[in-house]
Amino acid sequence: MAKWLVKTEPSECSINDFAKAPDKSIPWDGVRNYQARNFLREMAVGDEVFIYHSSCKRIGIAGIVKVVRGAYPDPTQFDPASAYHDSRSTPAQPRWQAVDMKFVHKLPRLVQLDELKGLPGLEGLPLIRRGNRLSVMPVSEDEWQIILRLT
DNA sequence: GCCAACGTTGGC
DNA sequence: GCCAACGTTGGC
Secondary structure, three states: OOEEEEEEOOOOHHHHHOOOOOOOOOOEOOOOOOHHHHHHHOOOOOOEEEEEOOOOOOOOOEEEEEEEEEEEEEEHHHOOOOOOOOOOOOOOOOOOOEEEEEEEEEEEEEHHHHHHHOOOOOOOOOOOOOOOOOOEEOOOOOHHHHHHHHO
Protein backbone atom coordinates (compact mmCIF):
# COMPACT_ATOMS: atom_id res chain seq x y z
CA MET A 1 0.00 0.00 0.00
CA ALA A 2 1.35 3.37 -0.98
CA LYS A 3 1.28 6.44 1.24
CA TRP A 4 0.42 9.99 0.28
CA LEU A 5 -0.03 13.50 1.59
CA VAL A 6 -2.64 15.97 0.45
CA LYS A 7 -2.91 19.64 1.32
CA THR A 8 -6.19 21.28 2.15
CA GLU A 9 -7.34 24.52 3.61
CA PRO A 10 -9.30 23.47 6.68
CA SER A 11 -11.91 26.11 5.92
CA GLU A 12 -12.63 24.11 2.75
CA CYS A 13 -12.19 20.59 4.04
CA SER A 14 -10.48 19.59 7.27
CA ILE A 15 -9.77 16.35 9.10
CA ASN A 16 -12.77 17.18 11.26
CA ASP A 17 -15.05 16.98 8.24
CA PHE A 18 -13.90 13.39 7.85
CA ALA A 19 -14.06 12.69 11.59
CA LYS A 20 -17.62 13.85 12.03
CA ALA A 21 -18.84 11.46 9.31
CA PRO A 22 -16.43 8.53 9.59
CA ASP A 23 -18.53 6.20 7.45
CA LYS A 24 -18.98 8.69 4.65
CA SER A 25 -16.59 8.84 1.73
CA ILE A 26 -15.58 12.34 0.75
CA PRO A 27 -14.58 13.11 -2.85
CA TRP A 28 -11.15 14.66 -3.22
CA ASP A 29 -11.91 16.87 -6.20
CA GLY A 30 -10.89 20.24 -7.54
CA VAL A 31 -7.23 19.35 -8.07
CA ARG A 32 -6.12 21.47 -11.02
CA ASN A 33 -2.43 20.82 -11.32
CA TYR A 34 -1.06 18.20 -13.68
CA GLN A 35 1.61 16.79 -11.42
CA ALA A 36 -0.84 16.48 -8.55
CA ARG A 37 -3.40 14.89 -10.86
CA ASN A 38 -0.89 12.32 -12.00
CA PHE A 39 -0.36 11.30 -8.38
CA LEU A 40 -4.13 11.08 -7.86
CA ARG A 41 -4.22 8.61 -10.74
CA GLU A 42 -1.70 6.41 -8.98
CA MET A 43 -3.73 6.19 -5.79
CA ALA A 44 -5.22 2.78 -5.09
CA VAL A 45 -7.99 1.64 -2.76
CA GLY A 46 -6.50 1.10 0.68
CA ASP A 47 -3.70 3.63 0.35
CA GLU A 48 -3.32 5.84 3.41
CA VAL A 49 -3.11 9.61 3.14
CA PHE A 50 -1.91 12.31 5.50
CA ILE A 51 -4.24 15.31 5.66
CA TYR A 52 -2.19 18.50 5.83
CA HIS A 53 -3.83 21.77 6.82
CA SER A 54 -2.47 24.75 4.90
CA SER A 55 -3.14 28.48 4.82
CA CYS A 56 -4.55 28.53 8.31
CA LYS A 57 -3.65 29.27 11.90
CA ARG A 58 -2.32 25.83 12.81
CA ILE A 59 -0.38 24.55 9.83
CA GLY A 60 0.58 20.89 9.80
CA ILE A 61 -0.43 17.27 9.47
CA ALA A 62 -3.69 16.66 11.28
CA GLY A 63 -4.73 13.11 10.53
CA ILE A 64 -4.95 10.10 8.27
CA VAL A 65 -7.59 9.08 5.74
CA LYS A 66 -7.66 6.23 3.25
CA VAL A 67 -8.54 5.87 -0.40
CA VAL A 68 -11.87 4.06 -0.84
CA ARG A 69 -12.30 4.69 -4.56
CA GLY A 70 -9.51 5.10 -7.10
CA ALA A 71 -9.27 7.80 -9.70
CA TYR A 72 -12.36 8.70 -11.74
CA PRO A 73 -13.20 11.81 -13.77
CA ASP A 74 -13.69 14.76 -11.42
CA PRO A 75 -17.35 15.76 -11.93
CA THR A 76 -16.72 19.37 -10.96
CA GLN A 77 -14.82 19.95 -14.20
CA PHE A 78 -18.07 19.50 -16.18
CA ASP A 79 -20.19 21.70 -13.93
CA PRO A 80 -20.44 25.29 -15.18
CA ALA A 81 -21.61 26.36 -11.74
CA SER A 82 -18.54 24.95 -10.02
CA ALA A 83 -15.51 27.00 -9.17
CA TYR A 84 -13.52 24.10 -10.59
CA HIS A 85 -15.31 24.07 -13.93
CA ASP A 86 -13.00 23.55 -16.91
CA SER A 87 -14.56 24.26 -20.29
CA ARG A 88 -11.77 22.34 -22.03
CA SER A 89 -12.91 19.10 -20.43
CA THR A 90 -15.47 16.76 -21.97
CA PRO A 91 -16.78 13.49 -20.53
CA ALA A 92 -15.06 11.73 -23.43
CA GLN A 93 -11.82 13.54 -22.67
CA PRO A 94 -11.69 14.54 -19.03
CA ARG A 95 -8.62 16.46 -17.93
CA TRP A 96 -9.01 16.06 -14.18
CA GLN A 97 -9.42 13.19 -11.78
CA ALA A 98 -10.84 12.75 -8.30
CA VAL A 99 -10.62 9.99 -5.69
CA ASP A 100 -12.84 9.24 -2.70
CA MET A 101 -11.46 9.07 0.81
CA LYS A 102 -12.64 8.02 4.24
CA PHE A 103 -11.62 8.83 7.79
CA VAL A 104 -9.01 6.67 9.51
CA HIS A 105 -7.98 8.70 12.55
CA LYS A 106 -6.72 12.03 13.71
CA LEU A 107 -3.12 12.19 14.84
CA PRO A 108 -2.78 12.37 18.63
CA ARG A 109 -1.58 15.92 18.05
CA LEU A 110 -1.01 18.19 15.10
CA VAL A 111 2.46 17.72 13.62
CA GLN A 112 3.45 21.25 12.72
CA LEU A 113 5.31 22.24 9.59
CA ASP A 114 8.09 23.70 11.78
CA GLU A 115 8.81 20.29 13.24
CA LEU A 116 9.09 18.66 9.84
CA LYS A 117 11.58 21.17 8.53
CA GLY A 118 15.12 20.01 9.05
CA LEU A 119 14.07 16.59 10.30
CA PRO A 120 16.55 13.97 9.07
CA GLY A 121 14.97 11.71 6.48
CA LEU A 122 12.47 14.22 5.17
CA GLU A 123 14.83 16.10 2.85
CA GLY A 124 13.11 14.61 -0.19
CA LEU A 125 9.58 15.49 0.84
CA PRO A 126 8.32 18.30 -1.44
CA LEU A 127 6.12 19.62 1.37
CA ILE A 128 8.99 21.13 3.29
CA ARG A 129 10.69 22.75 0.34
CA ARG A 130 10.24 26.48 0.26
CA GLY A 131 7.80 27.68 -2.33
CA ASN A 132 6.47 24.22 -3.06
CA ARG A 133 2.93 24.22 -4.32
CA LEU A 134 2.34 20.57 -5.04
CA SER A 135 -0.91 19.64 -3.29
CA VAL A 136 -0.77 15.86 -3.74
CA MET A 137 2.50 14.04 -3.15
CA PRO A 138 3.81 10.57 -2.42
CA VAL A 139 5.25 9.79 1.01
CA SER A 140 7.70 6.93 1.38
CA GLU A 141 7.22 4.31 4.07
CA ASP A 142 10.28 5.69 5.88
CA GLU A 143 8.99 9.26 5.73
CA TRP A 144 5.60 8.10 6.96
CA GLN A 145 7.14 6.39 9.98
CA ILE A 146 9.40 9.33 10.79
CA ILE A 147 6.39 11.61 10.87
CA LEU A 148 4.28 9.23 12.95
CA ARG A 149 7.12 8.86 15.42
CA LEU A 150 6.77 12.54 16.25
CA THR A 151 3.28 12.13 17.63
C1' DG B 1 -2.05 41.70 3.85
C1' DC B 2 2.46 40.88 1.82
C1' DC B 3 5.29 38.76 -1.23
C1' DA B 4 8.34 34.91 -3.00
C1' DA B 5 7.96 31.00 -5.67
C1' DC B 6 6.05 28.64 -9.04
C1' DG B 7 2.79 26.91 -12.90
C1' DT B 8 0.28 28.41 -16.87
C1' DT B 9 -0.82 31.22 -20.72
C1' DG B 10 -0.22 33.42 -24.91
C1' DG B 11 2.36 36.44 -28.17
C1' DC B 12 5.95 36.08 -31.14
C1' DG C 1 9.67 26.59 -28.63
C1' DC C 2 10.97 30.67 -25.96
C1' DC C 3 9.93 33.61 -22.39
C1' DA C 4 7.49 37.62 -20.25
C1' DA C 5 3.33 38.45 -18.02
C1' DC C 6 0.06 36.93 -15.17
C1' DG C 7 -2.49 34.34 -11.60
C1' DT C 8 -2.27 31.34 -7.68
C1' DT C 9 -0.35 29.14 -3.67
C1' DG C 10 0.82 29.32 0.83
C1' DG C 11 4.00 30.69 4.66
C1' DC C 12 4.81 34.50 7.33
